Amino acid sequence: MLRKVILSVLGVALIIGAFFFANYLIDNKNKPKPVVPKVVKTVLVDTVQNSLIPIVISANGNLTAKQRVELYSEVQGVFKTGSKLFKPGQKFNKGETLIRLDASEYYASVQSAKSNLYNSIAAIMPDLRLDFPNVYPKWQNYLNGFDLNKSTPQLPELSDEKENYFITGRGIVSTYYNVKNLEQRLSKYRISAPFTGILTEALVTEGTLVRSGQKLGEFINPSVYEMEVAVSKSFADVLKEGEKVSLTNLEKTKTYNGTVSRVNGSIDATTQTITVYVEVKHPDLKEGMYLEANLNAEKVENAIEIDRNLLLDSEEIYVVRDSLLDVISVKPAHFSDEKVVLKDVPNGTIILRKPVPGAYAGMQVKAAEINSSTVDSIQ
Incomplete structure (x- = not known):
């Protein structure tokens, strides 16, 4: 009997509990839902004032x-030590010797050729005195001014046809140009600075055997x-x-x-x-x-300059009209890394100064006041 009484009491308790829980659910269902307040974003704006925009x-x-010389050797010889080291960063004044190659052997051959020219002219002097007494003095003066240690002077000018045949026939002219050719090549054993500058590259050092056509370095101003x-x-x-x-x-x-x-x-x-x-x-x-x-x-007339991220892919920009966002078509005139120059934007149009995340046409916004109304203040 006791067991039946306990079970009856528990059954009645469960029925009463279920009744109260059902009433609780009904009461909560009828309560009004909370109203979520609408958020109006505050945006920075600017007023368009078209002007002359320079394109940079x-x-x-x-x-x-601007002045650069690649140094090459046209002759062969051993690189001799100079007054300055041939190293990158070394400065040289205009006319100073950059590189000097050992030319002692070639110099001897040049001196020999010059001596042969002198002897050839000296050998014809007696014939000039007898057959061409009027041109003899200028040739005598040429020999007197001939110095083996200096550059070979230019031959006297041939005054007439007979003198030309006589001098040319003795091989004087061909010998002279052969000597000048040797002297010209001898000068290539020394490379001087064409301008005041600095070595930026040095590919040889003192004592190196330099070959013809070999690159020696670079010299710049x-x-x-x-x-x-x-x-x-x-x-x-x-x-x-x-x-x-x-x-x-x-x-x-x-x-x-x-x-x-x-x-x-x-x-x-x-x-x-x-x-x-x-x-x-x-x-x-x-x-x-x-x-x-x-x-x-x-320079672009009647244009404005804004940030590139304000320009939409459809070549439109956002404007503010009656606290609502709208879009207008624009004509880009020039793009730079960060800016874009626009045309066909009416004066007085209120545009965004900074991008608005999630912006769309019809979005309600609140325009923030700014101190400047010119497009030059857009940042």
């Missing part, structure tokens, strides 16, 4: 010396550099020689002033670009430095 072309490149940049062909008609160019280093910490020195007359068929050469001078510059050049190409 950015291009990168490496500096190369470190005071003037050029940078070669490729520019779109659309600017070929506006880029002119003498245009001022601003150049900056990679760190954007230094600025240099350059000038367009040359513009290539042909367009690269592969890249459809034109090559422009910018000349720049500064003591801090070194060959091989990487710089960025900003070239003033042209």
Whole structure:
């Protein structure tokens, strides 16, 4: 009997509990859902004021010396020690000897040829005195001024046909030009600096046997550099020689002033670009430095400049009308790395100053006040 009483009590308790739980669920179902407040984003805007926008072309490149000489040997000989070491970084003034090769053997052959020329002229002097007394004095003066230790002087001018036949027939003229040819080759045993500069490469050292045609090194003028940049062909008609160019280093910490020195007359068929050469001078510059050049190409009238990330792929931009976002079509005139120049944007149009995440046409926004109303303040 006790067991039946316990089971009856538990059954009644469960029925009462179920009744109260059902009422609780019914009461909660009828409660109103909480209203989520609508968030209105605050956006930075600007008012369009069209103006004259200069187009600046950015291009990168490496500096190369405007004056550069690759040194080659035209003769063979042993590299002799000079007053300065032939090492990279060594400075030489204009006219100083860069390289001197041992030419003692060849010098002896040149002196022998000069002596033969002197003897040939001396041998005809008696005949000149008898047959050509009027030209004898000039040839005598030539012999008197002949110095084996100096460059061979030019032969006296032949005054008439008979003198020409006589001198040529004795082989004087051919001997003279043979001597001059040997002297010219002798001068190639010494290479002098064509301008004041510095060695950037040295491939031989003192005591090395240098062979004909061997490259010896490179010599540059470190005071003037050029940078070669490729520019779109659309600017070929506006880029002119003498245009001022601003150049900056990679760190954007230094600025240099350059000038367009040359513009290539042909367009690269592969890249459809034109090559422009910018000349720049500064003591801090070194060959091989990487710089960025900003070239003033042209100016666009009635245009504005905004960040590229504000331009949609459909060539549209967002505008604010009655606290709602809308889009308008625009006409891009020029693209740079970070900016875009636009035309056909009416004055007074309120545009976004910064991109809005998740923006769409019809989105409700709140325009933030800014101090400047000109497009030049867009950042």
